[in-house]
Amino acid sequence: MKRREKIDKTVHLQVDIAGIRLKNPIMPASGTFGYGEEYAPYLDLNSLGAIVTKGLSLHPKAGNNTPRVCETVGGMLNAIGLQNVGIEHFIYQKMPFLKQFDTPVIVNFFGNTQEEYGEVAARLDELPGVAGLEMNISCPNVKHGGIVFGTDPKAAFATVAAVRKKTSKPLIVKLTPNVTDIQVTARAVEEAGADAISLINTLTGMAVDVKTRRPRLANTIGGLSGPAIRPIAVRLVHQVVQAVKVPVIGIGGISRAMDALEFLIVGATAVQVGTANFVDPNAMATIIADLETFCLAEGVDDINELIGSLKV
Amino acid sequence: MKNHKTIVLSNQEISPGYFRMRILAPDYNRLARPGQFVMFRVQRSLLPLLRRPFGIFRAGFMPADCDTMPPKEFIEIIYKVVGSGTEIMQGLHHGDPVELLGPLGAGFDLNLTSGDSMLVGGGIGLVPLYMLAESIADPSRAEVLIGGRSRDDIIMVTEFERLGVKTFVSTEDGSLGDVGLVTHVLEQRLEQKPKARVFACGPMPMIRAVEKICRSKGVQLQVSMEELMACGVGACLGCVIKGEGHTSEKPNFLCTCKVGPVFNASDLAWNDCDSGGDVSDGDGCGCGDKQ
Numbered sequence A: 001m002k003r004r005e006k007i008d009k010t011v012h013l014q015v016d017i018a019g020i021r022l023k024n025p026i027m028p029a030s031g032t033f034g035y036g037e038e039y040a041p042y043l044d045l046n047s048l049g050a051i052v053t054k055g056l057s058l059h060p061k062a063g064n065n066t067p068r069v070c071e072t073v074g075g076m077l078n079a080i081g082l083q084n085v086g087i088e089h090f091i092y093q094k095m096p097f098l099k100q101f102d103t104p105v106i107v108n109f110f111g112n113t114q115e116e117y118g119e120v121a122a123r124l125d126e127l128p129g130v131a132g133l134e135m136n137i138s139c140p141n142v143k144h145g146g147i148v149f150g151t152d153p154k155a156a157f158a159t160v161a162a163v164r165k166k167t168s169k170p171l172i173v174k175l176t177p178n179v180t181d182i183q184v185t186a187r188a189v190e191e192a193g194a195d196a197i198s199l200i201n202t203l204t205g206m207a208v209d210v211k212t213r214r215p216r217l218a219n220t221i222g223g224l225s226g227p228a229i230r231p232i233a234v235r236l237v238h239q240v241v242q243a244v245k246v247p248v249i250g251i252g253g254i255s256r257a258m259d260a261l262e263f264l265i266v267g268a269t270a271v272q273v274g275t276a277n278f279v280d281p282n283a284m285a286t287i288i289a290d291l292e293t294f295c296l297a298e299g300v301d302d303i304n305e306l307i308g309s310l311k312v
Numbered sequence B: 001m002k003n004h005k006t007i008v009l010s011n012q013e014i015s016p017g018y019f020r021m022r023i024l025a026p027d028y029n030r031l032a033r034p035g036q037f038v039m040f041r042v043q044r045s046l047l048p049l050l051r052r053p054f055g056i057f058r059a060g061f062m063p064a065d066c067d068t069m070p071p072k073e074f075i076e077i078i079y080k081v082v083g084s085g086t087e088i089m090q091g092l093h094h095g096d097p098v099e100l101l102g103p104l105g106a107g108f109d110l111n112l113t114s115g116d117s118m119l120v121g122g123g124i125g126l127v128p129l130y131m132l133a134e135s136i137a138d139p140s141r142a143e144v145l146i147g148g149r150s151r152d153d154i155i156m157v158t159e160f161e162r163l164g165v166k167t168f169v170s171t172e173d174g175s176l177g178d179v180g181l182v183t184h185v186l187e188q189r190l191e192q193k194p195k196a197r198v199f200a201c202g203p204m205p206m207i208r209a210v211e212k213i214c215r216s217k218g219v220q221l222q223v224s225m226e227e228l229m230a231c232g233v234g235a236c237l238g239c240v241i242k243g244e245g246h247t248s249e250k251p252n253f254l255c256t257c258k259v260g261p262v263f264n265a266s267d268l269a270w271n272d273c274d275s276g277g278d279v280s281d282g283d284g285c286g287c288g289d290k291q
């Protein structure tokens, strides 16, 4: 009798990010899930907390030369160069597919200049079916010597403030970990009007082919992702949660439910799964199922009880 | 397209450093087409992290061994041991758990094999050509030109011969067949059969040379290309190749995993020079912008 009770019990997995209601805290990380359709044959997109698109820009972007990816121990480096179809193509060719699902669509975007960020945000603001925007500020500002927006708190503030004026949709700002003090950047973007913060984007890295003595990536330097970066990501999320009031989305090296739980426990309201999708296209479905199992086993009725439950 | 958690059925060395692995693969006999590939997870751990792409050598099924057992569908891959993943693979045995994602990508256009066909392969490049040869309606009109550095690199000759396809073997050191490059043989064979369509897979220098020959003779060519792949399904954009007319102003990048791995040679850019990029960051952390 007792056993039956246990099976019938369900866990409340719903979370809320700046007014976006998610069925569960699991969503893909931008750039690792294409525009959703690539993984639709392997995974029920309705089962996800949200769908996050590849980073979009005002105009289509070609990206870098190959090699663009390279495996490292427990991770990978990439220098795709933000290749994307551009916002207009996305709206007409990709959005109709995504609209079929009962899952919030979060559009990741970036700009080469502050103005471009604003223009993309304005265009996305008009779109029904877009639940929220995720702003990638880990891009070089072409008007200012290629300094990455997100590494300069002043530039980050100004750019987020400019975007804030163009949209009333929930605005998630995605931070780069390649800074000295993440709390400074986090406070700057919160003050500029971010409704939520996601982190981390990839860590800069490099690998060399010792036989040819050439960098393994055509772009020389790339971004490191995958299980290898998880402890750094957990630490950074922990620090950001201390510094801001807005909800935080944890990203970095999540491949299993246990990994996702680390982020939730330090205070992330939801998490994104990136490189793990390449390893197992069904990874997110497994994580969602295992989260539920974990909660049942631990006697947790509502996943929100776990969020920020770190004991120090 | 599906991800199968499956097992190895057999794994044998067929030539020094080359292995042939049979993997339980439901539905592949019906679905797999020549030129397609799989993303193979060599073990269910996070090391090595990424899946490895391998061409499908052949698909088949083993008849039921007793009444209660259904027939087992399988695929075979042939791989060369070159690094961390293939080193683990060579130690796998019957029953070891692995994962197969596929069949993936666009294969060869079988309509092009109605007349004379020439299949040109070097080393492991022969793998997808075997399944193509198997699918050609009239194998007597097909020839396979097999090249390699030395005799150890020449694999699968008897398999092709068994299909009734005429084989021409050449090695650079002359240890098997004619001395010289396979492309030299191609030039000679095209003299005999100028209307043949050519299908090629192998190392890049060979592919480039084949393309040059076919272009100068006006011969239709399909090539199977290799690029580093992270996802295999068109999501990461890691595996792109420059398409016909590609310029930095009007880019035309094609995903090798989705549009390819088999391309019409005329759809690709061949004036390509190997340009290393300037210093910038990866996607996410600085996005590698080059303005």
Ligand SMILES: Cc1cc2nc3c(=O)[nH]c(=O)nc-3n(C[C@H](O)[C@H](O)[C@H](O)COP(=O)(O)OP(=O)(O)OC[C@H]3O[C@@H](n4cnc5c(N)ncnc54)[C@H](O)[C@@H]3O)c2cc1C
Pocket: A071, B037, B048, B050, B051, B052, B053, B054, B055, B056, B077, B078, B079, B080, B081, B082, B083, B084, B085, B086, B087, B124, B127, B128, B225, B226, B227, B228, B229, B261
């Ligand atoms: C469409 C396609 C079909 C292929 N078919 C075959 C085949 O039938 N038989 C065969 O032996 N090999 C084939 N290859 C090459 C094969 O994928 C690599 O040899 C293999 O991934 C090497 O793995 P590794 O771990 O031993 O080497 P490592 O050097 O340790 O691999 C490190 C990383 O680089 C990648 N990598 C290394 N070499 C290559 C390569 N040549 N092409 C693509 N990725 C590479 C690996 O996948 C891995 O992510 C194919 C490649 C592609 C793209």
Ligand SMILES: Cc1cc2nc3c(=O)[nH]c(=O)nc-3n(C[C@H](O)[C@H](O)[C@H](O)COP(=O)(O)O)c2cc1C
Pocket: A029, A030, A031, A032, A054, A055, A056, A078, A080, A082, A108, A136, A174, A200, A201, A202, A224, A225, A226, A227, A229, A251, A252, A253, A254, A272, A273, A274, A275, A276, B236, B237, B283, B284
């Ligand atoms: C191939 C690839 C492409 C990516 N593209 C983007 C992108 O377009 N925009 C973005 O904000 N982040 C991008 N990222 C970063 C991821 O969204 C994520 O922040 C990072 O990979 C860390 O998570 P992971 O370890 O789970 O992969 C990309 C990552 C990879 C591996």
Ligand code: FES
Pocket: B228, B229, B230, B231, B232, B233, B234, B235, B236, B237, B238, B239, B240, B255, B256, B257, B258
């Ligand atoms: S391998 Fe990821 S897009 Fe082709």
